[in-house]
Amino acid sequence: MADNVVLLDFWPSSYGMRVKIALEEKGITYECRQEDFQAKSSLLLEMNPIHKLIPVLIHNGKPVCESLNVIEYIDEVWNYKPSLLPSDPYKRSQARFWGDYIDKNVYSIRRKVWIGKGKEQEESKKKFIECLKTLEQELGDKPYFGGEEFGYVDVALIPFTSWFYTYEIYGKLNIEEECPKLVTWAKRCMEKESVAKSLPHPHKIYGFAKQYKQRHGLE
Amino acid sequence: MADNVVLLDFWPSSYGMRVKIALEEKGITYECRQEDFQAKSSLLLEMNPIHKLIPVLIHNGKPVCESLNVIEYIDEVWNYKPSLLPSDPYKRSQARFWGDYIDKNVYSIRRKVWIGKGKEQEESKKKFIECLKTLEQELGDKPYFGGEEFGYVDVALIPFTSWFYTYEIYGKLNIEEECPKLVTWAKRCMEKESVAKSLPHPHKIYGFAKQYKQRHGLE
Incomplete structure (x- = not known):
């Protein structure tokens, strides 16, 4: 099965940019959906019910929240080079x-x-x-x-x-x-x-x- | 070389307790040194110059700071069972x-x-x-x-x-x-x-x- 990767984002967010860079570094194809902070989507509320914040990476239907956490996740799932975290x-x-x-x-x-x-x-x-x-x-x-x-x-x-x-x-x-x-x-x-x-x-x-x-x- | 493990701690700190539990889980022998918050040791200031806070794990002379970070470090260095983080x-x-x-x-x-x-x-x-x-x-x-x-x-x-x-x-x-x-x-x-x-x-x-x-x- 091909990976389905969706990023819930808000373009001026530095947190969202982090995830985009990590995805680009690994060459991952993804769909980026912009959230409206005045009217958060039901998908965002469902995928991040605790914080209700972007960025959320939805990988094959499962959400990963909090940008640094998402970077580690990307590095661990797509564990080829370039590595984002050192091996030591x-x-x-x-x-x-x-x-x-x-x-x-x-x-x-x-x-x-x-x-x-x-x-x-x-x-x-x-x-x-x-x-x-x-x-x-x-x-x-x-x-x-x-x-x-x-x-x-x-x-x-x-x-x-x-x-x-x-x-x-x-x-x-x-x-x-x-x-x-x-x-x-x-x-x-x-x-x-x-x-x-x-x-x-x-x-x-x-x-x-x-x-x-x-x-x-x-x- | 045997591992030299020192924990800079303050006994009522929940953060310090986290590290002690992780060390015990892995069966690691360590020396626990109590810090005095009114008069922080020069070792603490040297080992955690950024935050100047306990806990600090000093492993073979090198410091690791921030308790959740220390737990991951312990799990990665002493990477035998019981594992603290899941493998998935x-x-x-x-x-x-x-x-x-x-x-x-x-x-x-x-x-x-x-x-x-x-x-x-x-x-x-x-x-x-x-x-x-x-x-x-x-x-x-x-x-x-x-x-x-x-x-x-x-x-x-x-x-x-x-x-x-x-x-x-x-x-x-x-x-x-x-x-x-x-x-x-x-x-x-x-x-x-x-x-x-x-x-x-x-x-x-x-x-x-x-x-x-x-x-x-x-x-």
Whole structure:
């Protein structure tokens, strides 16, 4: 039986982009269905009844939820090269540590960088840059987080660089000035077809963010 | 070379208990060092410079941090039976989903159940019981979360049952009344030597919680 792969997605979501990159890396054919957050589909509610959030990967009718979990699942089911996680258990544990760090820190702070105001925004900007610097330090002089090959931590982090332009405009930031090596790494990742295909143009993200703020009276 | 395994721990921590259970399940000999949160050791700061938190598993001098990550590492390095994660990729993804659910929900709410006051405490109690009921529903009529065998989700969840007595006293709750199947599951897990050896007596946890509240003026 041929694999049936459906991704429930919402295009500006960095979490959804992660899954798309992983699928592209493995060369998996899939159908991408866009969700409307004002009116979630009955399929989404059925497939992710606990969190009711995208992304959901539906593989032969069975759902896998939570983006980092989905990446591991893809890597384990389609277990040919390129591998996303390293084969060495210690290196795997380090990759998972950084994936978790990105989820717990970067993603939780970034919203306030473009939505927050006054003191709250200033504090978020400071924390956000601290996180990026921590990640930049972990990257060091390696081409990718895992070393010579593009992998799990790169997949986890790269989607949110498509939001950098939005953070810079609303947060009055210059990320390249703060974290030049991280920006060089992002450009390197963007040379990969799997990444370039999966990330929307930063101006399109900015357009979405602008509309979102207008719609929610956050301007 | 014999494995050198050191666990940096703080005995009332449910996260630390998880690692102890996993080590016991695999029959690994290890040294447990207690950390003092008022004066963290230089070893802890060196081994977990990012979060500066226990538990840290130091295996032949190399640190692994974050308890669920440590459990996976233990299962991958000492890859003989009993396995903590299932071998089937889909079942693995479901186990990781529930581990993540426990971390994101149960652990983040429970503190306010025994520390919070008034409306905040009431809301936390409600959410806390909702989470437990969701977990109870996932358990269903299976002996363990993964089915017939004790595994990853059991390891992730069982430590915090040693805190149930404390939540019940301070939160004026009766968890057995709310979630009878979950309490039966907890008793089943406690029959395992790996669990019984790793969990402190609930009265000892309550003594710790009481002292903590006194020391921080939270009574």
